[in-house]
Amino acid sequence: MVKVATYFGMSLAAFVFWQSMDKVHVWIALRQDEKQERLEKEAEIRRVREELLRQQANQNDSY
Template sequence: MVRVATYFAMTFGAFLFWQSMDRVHVWIALHQDEKKERMERELEIKRMQAELMAQAKESES
């Protein structure tokens, strides 16, 4: 009986472990996606600033 209970407890523990790892992996993937999108937006802003600065210099001369 103790062996069956130990086996059940270990199986249940493994299940909980894998479920938590699944959630951690999903959280990490979402965090990386948000970071990538933020970096892309910052690059777009820098590109637009450079373009506007070039247009301002062009219109001054």
């Protein structure tokens, strides 16, 4: 009986551990995706800002 209870307890603990690790991996993947999207948006903003500054400098030179 003790062996069965121990086996059941260990199986349950392994299942809970496996499920929690799965949730942790999903959470990490989502954070990485969010971070990548944020970095891409920042790079796009930087690129557009530099382009606008170049256009403004060209307009100032033409005056």
